[in-house]
Amino acid sequence: MREKILEIENLSTSFKTERGIMKAVDGVSFHVEKGEILGLVGESGCGKSVTSQSILRLYDEKYTAEYEGRILFDGCDLLTLGEKEMRKIRGHEISMIFQDALSSLNPVFTVGNQIMEPLLIHQKLSKEEARKKAVELLTLVGIPMPEKRVEQYPHELSGGMRQRVMIAIALACRPKLLIADEPTTALDVTVQAQIMDLILSLNKKLSMGVILITHDLSVVAETCSRVAVMYLGQIVEEGSVFEIFDSPSHPYTKGLIQSIPRMAGERARRLYMIPGTVPLLNQIPSGCRFAPRCPYVLSACRKRTQELLETGAGGHRVRCMRFAELETKEAAPVRAAGEECGV
Amino acid sequence: MTDLYAIRKKLLKEQRQLLVHKFFKNRLAVTGGTITFVMLFLALLAPVLAPQGPLDMIVTDRLLAPSAAHPFGTDTFGRDVFTRILYGARVSMAIGFFVGLITMAAGMLLGLLASYFKLLDEILMRICDGLNAIPSTLLAIAFMSALGGSITNVIVSLSIVSIPRMARIARSAAVVVKGQTYIEAVSAAGASPLHIIFRHMAPNILSPVIVQASYVFANAIITEAALSFLGVGVPVPQPSWGNILYEGKDVIYNAWWMIVYPAVFTALTVFGLNLFGDGLRDLLDPHTS
Amino acid sequence: MREEILRAEHVKMYFPIRGALGKAVGHVKAVDDVSLSLYKGETYGLVGETGCGKSTLGRVLIRLLKATGGTVLYKGEDLFTANEKELRRLRRELQMVFQDPYTSLNPRMRVGEVLTEVLKIQGIGDKDSRMADALAVFEKVGLLPEHFYRFPHEFSGGQRQRIGLARALILNPGLIICDEPVSALDVSVQSQIINLLLDMQEERGLTYLFISHDMSVIRYIADRVGVMYLGHLVEEAPVDELFADPAHPYTKVLLSAVPSDNPHVKKERVILEGDLPSPADPPAGCVFCTRCPYAKEICREKKPGRTDINETHRVYCHLTK
Numbered sequence: 001m002r003e004k005i006l007e008i009e010n011l012s013t014s015f016k017t018e019r020g021i022m023k024a025v026d027g028v029s030f031h032v033e034k035g036e037i038l039g040l041v042g043e044s045g046c047g048k049s050v051t052s053q054s055i056l057r058l059y060d061e062k063y064t065a066e067y068e069g070r071i072l073f074d075g076c077d078l079l080t081l082g083e084k085e086m087r088k089i090r091g092h093e094i095s096m097i098f099q100d101a102l103s104s105l106n107p108v109f110t111v112g113n114q115i116m117e118p119l120l121i122h123q124k125l126s127k128e129e130a131r132k133k134a135v136e137l138l139t140l141v142g143i144p145m146p147e148k149r150v151e152q153y154p155h156e157l158s159g160g161m162r163q164r165v166m167i168a169i170a171l172a173c174r175p176k177l178l179i180a181d182e183p184t185t186a187l188d189v190t191v192q193a194q195i196m197d198l199i200l201s202l203n204k205k206l207s208m209g210v211i212l213i214t215h216d217l218s219v220v221a222e223t224c225s226r227v228a229v230m231y232l233g234q235i236v237e238e239g240s241v242f243e244i245f246d247s248p249s250h251p252y253t254k255g256l257i258q259s260i261p262r263m264a265g266e267r268a269r270r271l272y273m274i275p276g277t278v279p280l281l282n283q284i285p286s287g288c289r290f291a292p293r294c295p296y297v298l299s300a301c302r303k304r305t306q307e308l309l310e311t312g313a314g315g316h317r318v319r320c321m322r323f324a325e326l327e328t329k330e331a332a333p334v335r336a337a338g339e340e341c342g343v
Numbered sequence: 344m345t346d347l348y349a350i351r352k353k354l355l356k357e358q359r360q361l362l363v364h365k366f367f368k369n370r371l372a373v374t375g376g377t378i379t380f381v382m383l384f385l386a387l388l389a390p391v392l393a394p395q396g397p398l399d400m401i402v403t404d405r406l407l408a409p410s411a412a413h414p415f416g417t418d419t420f421g422r423d424v425f426t427r428i429l430y431g432a433r434v435s436m437a438i439g440f441f442v443g444l445i446t447m448a449a450g451m452l453l454g455l456l457a458s459y460f461k462l463l464d465e466i467l468m469r470i471c472d473g474l475n476a477i478p479s480t481l482l483a484i485a486f487m488s489a490l491g492g493s494i495t496n497v498i499v500s501l502s503i504v505s506i507p508r509m510a511r512i513a514r515s516a517a518v519v520v521k522g523q524t525y526i527e528a529v530s531a532a533g534a535s536p537l538h539i540i541f542r543h544m545a546p547n548i549l550s551p552v553i554v555q556a557s558y559v560f561a562n563a564i565i566t567e568a569a570l571s572f573l574g575v576g577v578p579v580p581q582p583s584w585g586n587i588l589y590e591g592k593d594v595i596y597n598a599w600w601m602i603v604y605p606a607v608f609t610a611l612t613v614f615g616l617n618l619f620g621d622g623l624r625d626l627l628d629p630h631t632s
Numbered sequence: 633m634r635e636e637i638l639r640a641e642h643v644k645m646y647f648p649i650r651g652a653l654g655k656a657v658g659h660v661k662a663v664d665d666v667s668l669s670l671y672k673g674e675t676y677g678l679v680g681e682t683g684c685g686k687s688t689l690g691r692v693l694i695r696l697l698k699a700t701g702g703t704v705l706y707k708g709e710d711l712f713t714a715n716e717k718e719l720r721r722l723r724r725e726l727q728m729v730f731q732d733p734y735t736s737l738n739p740r741m742r743v744g745e746v747l748t749e750v751l752k753i754q755g756i757g758d759k760d761s762r763m764a765d766a767l768a769v770f771e772k773v774g775l776l777p778e779h780f781y782r783f784p785h786e787f788s789g790g791q792r793q794r795i796g797l798a799r800a801l802i803l804n805p806g807l808i809i810c811d812e813p814v815s816a817l818d819v820s821v822q823s824q825i826i827n828l829l830l831d832m833q834e835e836r837g838l839t840y841l842f843i844s845h846d847m848s849v850i851r852y853i854a855d856r857v858g859v860m861y862l863g864h865l866v867e868e869a870p871v872d873e874l875f876a877d878p879a880h881p882y883t884k885v886l887l888s889a890v891p892s893d894n895p896h897v898k899k900e901r902v903i904l905e906g907d908l909p910s911p912a913d914p915p916a917g918c919v920f921c922t923r924c925p926y927a928k929e930i931c932r933e934k935k936p937g938r939t940d941i942n943e944t945h946r947v948y949c950h951l952t953k
Binding site (some may be wrong): 346355477502523524525528530531 | 673694696720723724725727728730732735736737739740743749750752754763767777778780781782796798799803930
């Protein structure tokens with residue numbers, strides 16, 4: 001087993017809102033190994049972005065957010081650090097790239113300035129050195145004519161180029177961990193392919209850990225080595241990419257995988273549907289959180305809170321009391337696939 | 344169908360309750376609303392509340408300091424300042440209200456039309472630019488000297504002065520709304536431009552317009568005071584807050600009450616209206632519920 | 633024989649670029665010389681990347697935008713020369729479902745009204761019958777009567793998209809342009825909406841023009857597919873043929889870029905060089921020549937003509953024999 005660079009134990013993030021306290025992340029535990037890409041998947045509202053932003057403690061702790069649990073990075077609990085120490089971690093040891101590259105870049109500074117900024121702050125390089133490094137970084141992320149590009153402003157670049165610049169900024173201080181939050185969602189598929197290839201090759205070259213947050217299961221299938229599936233603030237299944245795609249154990253994971261239209265093979269007459277919609281955070285169902293939408297639900301599921309259980313095989317964990325049954329024989333769904341169950 | 348009718352009734356009630364609930368949770372709106380309401384109340388009930396008539400002069404009681412008989416003192420002609428402030432509230436509030444209303448209606452109409460018809464847009468916006476280039480108080484003074492001093496003329500000139508700004512706000516809001524997909528969707532259903540403008544665009548630009556109208560209301564009260572203070576607003580002896588100030592400026596060293604009280608009333612009302620406007624802005628956003 | 637319900641010939645949509653004095657200094661050629669036919673009951677998938685003109689083409693085909701040139705015939709009637717009255721009648725036949733479920737509904741209008749209003753604009757029925765019609769469509773798309781008087785912000789993205797579909801269906805149209813109707817939705821909701829679209833098509837014999845950038849959705853829902861690049865239709869074929877045997881280099885690139893949904897299969901990629909040229913200044917010759925891995929001399933000089941690979945498969949490329 002490789003060295004774990006990030007270990008999250010029982011992380012919960014709650015927000016104080018007008019309608020009371022909302023627990024957007026509830027008892028999430030996972031780890032990231034050196035040089036691996038961990039996929040964090042789930043639909044909107046499942047808490048995957050909140051989890052990633054909690055790692056960097058990006059929420060306002062004074063008024064809105066409250067964290068619980070432990071976030072061990074390099075053996076040190078990030079939740080115990082002061083704001084000043086935290087600033088040294090952000091953008092230096094752990095970097096983040098976002099979905100919307102245009103609004104993440106400052107329109108009034110040149111690309112070069114923005115790449116140089118973390119170098120000047122964290123690594124205390126001279127202007128000359130920082131500039132040289134910026135050109136190097138642009139070359140690393142595959143931007144042609146880097147000497148010319150450092151002088152340009154974000155609006156002069158295409159969407160794919162901007163995302164590359166974002167990656168260059170994120171990589172400036174050689175972070176040990178890169179968090180990529182939906183990095184390709186706003187991009188076209190040909191550009192997405194370029195960016196994902198870039199993230200993959202950088203991950204190998206620099207052997208940093210990557211958390212890839214996405215709703216696109218195909219992107220996960222292609223790039224990640226391990227996957228954690230989230231639903232309503234909890235991890236419902238975690239395992240290697242092969243375990244998740246070949247033999248998904250949790251009904252939600254099964255449903256998600258069956259819902260994507262296939263690029264190969266037969267086309268079914270109708271797509272598989274997970275009935276219903278994701279409930280709001282202030283209407284979390286009791287018992288298993290997926291029970292109201294689950295095709296295999298039993299009355300016990302609605303009563304008992306489910307723990308994330310090891311299934312035996314190395315690191316594969318599932319939050320479902322019927323997983324063993326569902327794995328061995330095809331348990332009969334209690335309701336027909338796609339049947340509506342109240343919106 | 345009756346079933347649906349019941350649902351509708353229940354929902355409307357719920358939505359109304361929600362709105363009332365939201366209003367009372369909004370501290371800005373409640374404070375501002377209360378101040379404004381008290382002022383309106385005082386203005387409306389002036390004849391009942393006032394100890395004497397606004398023009399009644401008691402020559403022996405000139406420039407008396409505040410006392411039990413004259414809580415805000417008396418002016419140079421021996422008129423009760425408290426009474427005059429109450430009656431002045433009627434004038435000031437009426438001017439503010441009508442200027443707000445006229446500005447809102449006209450500005451919204453111009454803004455909507457400008458956002459939809461390109462040529463009209465060019466013409467209207469250039470006129471607005473021209474009017475905006477002159478300081479509004481100066482422009483109001485010019486209008487007043489051309490039209491002559493009367494309450495109606497104050498309303499007319501203040502409206503003309505504040506319409507360009509309102510039209511601009513309405514126009515920019517309308518331009519945003521016009522770009523929304525639901526406008527495209529109604530045109531796909533075959534709707535006419537007028538239908539689109541009044542049925543779909545107007546309700547959606549209402550909130551910035553109403554908020555602006557509350558500022559116009561407040562501003563009109565200030566500008567009226569300024570105009571009357573300069574002697575080109577509401578003609579004497581009719582009381583308005585500006586008039587009382589105007590008459591007080593000559594005796595400012597021996598009768599502070601003639602300046603302080605009308606000024607406090609003006610400031611308080613304007614403050615209340617501005618708070619109310621800020622509160623409204625939060626309340627009128629359909630997305631926060 | 634399939635019944636052709638819409639035929640577009642040499643459709644052009646140029647948007648003027650205005651200079652400082654409002655004079656046109658150039659044109660963005662959003663759609664340039666596109667011809668296609670839609671047949672009754674089919675789903676025609678239109679794919680391409682951002683800025684390729686697919687959404688503009690969809691809007692031109694139902695005259696939400698007035699084209700710069702070409703003709704569009706709906707059941708033999710010319711849409712571009714139709715007068716106001718004829719156009720209003722034709723609107724009943726030609727409807728659209730929009731991409732963004734959040735901006736496509738008027739936030740100040742109860743969703744029931746959204747539907748009855750459409751009938752009112754078209755002068756159909758009286759107040760009660762319009763209400764009954766609206767409720768019937770409501771039920772069809774899986775909404776409940778109690779949703780009738782609610783405001784759009786009270787609904788989730790998927791439900792809003794159902795309302796958008798209901799609005800398109802209520803006039804009983806022949807053709808619905810679906811402009812990326814599922815791209816803003818989550819996977820599980822996406823499949824609900826796709827299935828609903830298919831159910832409605834089966835029940836009413838609807839024709840869809842389905843615009844999408846998602847190849848897997850297109851593969852699932854479309855019968856025939858047109859691929860667009862920089863305002864041009866570069867290839868058109870039945871869905872299975874296009875996915876199995878793409879002829880245009882751009883189609884090949886597009887297909888190879890789609891991530892595989894099987895972790896055991898690592899795809900061989902054709903990575904595209906450079907950026908999309910500006911549609912205001914498209915390359916001379918073939919529009920794809922600046923990025924095409926196979927480009928030859930002729931591609932840079934001459935616009936490729938139409939090559940018919942077979943009766944239903946056409947491609948615009950010099951290199952196809």
